[in-house]
Amino acid sequence: MENEFSSSLLENAVTALSRLPGVGRKTALRLALHILRRPENEAREIGQALIDLRENIRYCRVCHNISEEDVCPICSSPVRKLNVVCVVENVRDVMSIEATGQYDGVYHVLGGLVSPIDGIGPDLLEIESLVQRVASGTVDEVILALSATMEGDTTNYYIYRRLTAPGIAPEGLKITQLARGVSVGNELEYTDEVTLGRSLLNRTLFDESY
Amino acid sequence: MENEFSSSLLENAVTALSRLPGVGRKTALRLALHILRRPENEAREIGQALIDLRENIRYCRVCHNISEEDVCPICSSPVRKLNVVCVVENVRDVMSIEATGQYDGVYHVLGGLVSPIDGIGPDLLEIESLVQRVASGTVDEVILALSATMEGDTTNYYIYRRLTAPGIAPEGLKITQLARGVSVGNELEYTDEVTLGRSLLNRTLFDESY
Numbered sequence A, B: 001m002e003n004e005f006s007s008s009l010l011e012n013a014v015t016a017l018s019r020l021p022g023v024g025r026k027t028a029l030r031l032a033l034h035i036l037r038r039p040e041n042e043a044r045e046i047g048q049a050l051i052d053l054r055e056n057i058r059y060c061r062v063c064h065n066i067s068e069e070d071v072c073p074i075c076s077s078p079v080r081k082l083n084v085v086c087v088v089e090n091v092r093d094v095m096s097i098e099a100t101g102q103y104d105g106v107y108h109v110l111g112g113l114v115s116p117i118d119g120i121g122p123d124l125l126e127i128e129s130l131v132q133r134v135a136s137g138t139v140d141e142v143i144l145a146l147s148a149t150m151e152g153d154t155t156n157y158y159i160y161r162r163l164t165a166p167g168i169a170p171e172g173l174k175i176t177q178l179a180r181g182v183s184v185g186n187e188l189e190y191t192d193e194v195t196l197g198r199s200l201l202n203r204t205l206f207d208e209s210y
Helices: A008-017 A025-037 A040-056 A091-100 A127-135 A150-163 A193-201 B008-017 B025-037 B040-056 B091-100 B127-135 B150-163 B193-201
Strands: A081-088 A105-109 A141-144 A174-177 B081-088 B105-109 B141-144 B174-177
Touching: A008 A025, A008 B040, A025 A040, A025 B040, A025 B091, A040 B008, A040 B025, A040 B040, A081 A091, A081 A127, A091 A105, A091 B025, A105 A127, A127 A150, A141 A150, A150 A174, B008 B025, B025 B040, B081 B091, B081 B127, B091 B105, B105 B127, B127 B150, B141 B150, B150 B174
Parallel strands: A081 A105, A081 A141, A141 A174, B081 B105, B081 B141, B141 B174
Antiparallel strands: none
């Protein structure tokens, strides 16, 4: 046989699928053979959905979340607080926070985290547009909602420094971050000591309504 | 937001991807967001490869393996024994057996196993074409290389009955099946008793060359 798969069509499909994260060649082959067993229109729908997604996707001009419109439904909502901006890494984080039902402000999607090791500097992220947004004077609070990782902390710190530089932030701008603490449902025994220490320092008044 | 994903393009891509086996909506979202971060031509290559695969795939007229030609390279090879036919469930099994480098006969790909529970009867598989192949008188040995499962055993039995019916098999046709035994590298302690029993009954002369 000329190649591993006896068909260059199969070879191409397996190679293409294995570019996806978490998909090795064995999984890619399983997916490709599945597609061969299904009706022709199903393969076309899957393939075309991927092409359309990448070619026609649009982002909100204000917050850089994925959007069908020039400005996304969150940024143009009359019931959201436009003066409270939650800074997140990516689109998935917007979904996660929306799913809590606890947030009524707007977002700013960075599109990643500062990571010198991966060659991702602040200029590759939507940080400049956040600075502009804050400098325009319409923002009263910036909530830094990034991962509790080294990259998240680096990015938090960089944004904090940029926003507190002279002449950027309006008088009284609040810069907050997500509370660090014991995860709800987690046993204390299995909480790491750094988190436990932070949760002690940042203890809150007991609230019987929870 | 009108839908979970704030974009129908993303919604469509996630729904399409989650039709693949082993891909839930969370994984589908991760794959879709990955595609958004990659260059546009990569999405097009992946999508088009899936469409091309399903639309243009061809199967060998003799053995039903995936093939670029009317007859596949194995069936048309001058060095393979055309009178020894290994019956397998699917294309992946052909690759597995080819990878052993231990087989120089040809194949017959059934396209599945008989499974009354899933509504898969013998008529949905390439069994009739196997019977024709054997009836033509060119086959001296049929190797049943199906899974050691209930479906595999049912299919083995059905094929055996069809091939041994009067007037089908040529004089002296051998019908064999894969040896059942202890997996190479497996400890005896963890081998199930049925397999162990079979491996005792079918014990072979010690061969120091292994």
